[in-house]
Amino acid sequence: MKAHSVLVVDDDPDISNAIEIYLRSEGIGVYKASDGEEALQKLQAHSVQLIIMDIMMPGLDGLQTTLEIRETCNVPIIMLSARTEDYDKIVGLNIGADDYIAKPFNPLELMARVKSQLRRFTGLGAQINQSSEDAEHEIQVRGLVYNKQKKTMTLEGEDVRLTPTEFHILRLFMENKGRIFAIDEIYERVWKEPAFQPENTVAVHIRRIREKIEFNPREPKYIKVVWGIGYKLEE
The missing domain is CATH 3.40.50.2300 (Response regulator)
Known part of the structure; x- marks a missing residue:
């Protein structure tokens, strides 16, 4: 390291x-x-x-x-x-x-x-911080844009200020639009360690992401709950 x-x-x-x-x-x-x-x-x-x-x-x-x-x-x-x-x-x-x-x-x-x-x-x-001379590659879901080269998230053209953990969760969803992720899988793929009662930890981070990207976090349009299964990014 x-x-x-x-x-x-x-x-x-x-x-x-x-x-x-x-x-x-x-x-x-x-x-x-x-x-x-x-x-x-x-x-x-x-x-x-x-x-x-x-x-x-x-x-x-x-x-x-x-x-x-x-x-x-x-x-x-x-x-x-x-x-x-x-x-x-x-x-x-x-x-x-x-x-x-x-x-x-x-x-x-x-x-x-x-x-x-x-x-x-x-x-x-x-x-x-890496330099890039290639064309930018973007994933877009309505007003939310993930630039895979610059590693940035923008919403309606404005930077979304995310912690590293929030960024990695949202990137996981952006790179897998529409796919349903179980809570355990989200935790294991982002935290890189076995999941042990991760429900509160994942839910809190998703709540914080919603507060930054949703017009009304109580009625989210991007990150949706799939009851009994997990979460997905709505296309």
Whole structure:
């Protein structure tokens, strides 16, 4: 894996130091912050490809920090929390997190999630920045357009601001217009790991995509539910 940098945001130095050890053992650079305000400062000063964010912190907590980050930046965010209720997970995903892992966590699982997010984000970045002299190839569904060379999504000519995970879900649908995807398959193809109770995670990301591409997310015209089966992109 090429050299990347991760920002670890946690007010517990034992946890942030342990995560740093695991990351550096994989050749990944590490910046650390103990609260949300410091995290925002570090983001302004350094280029990072992933954020590992604790939810419960004094001052500006992880949820509020994520909201502020998402106003200007689509870098992947993995949330950490000692609270394991589904409600907390859904809240975190709803406000812009890409993944969620409960404390205490298995270091191997955390590193697998880190590598998965880095692959998606840096792969997307490389594709976006690559030069292209060939004719553009586009997939269009009414006003929604996916440019396969530039790796961009536009709606009625305007860029759609997506997180890397949202982009990969929508790309999967765009490249397979009309095909019905089971929730497990969506998870396995996007997250690149076996699905284990992925319903909430996938549903939250699709809800966020709908909020960005649908005129009325409550009555979606693009991504439709096929009850008892999964989702599809309506042609």
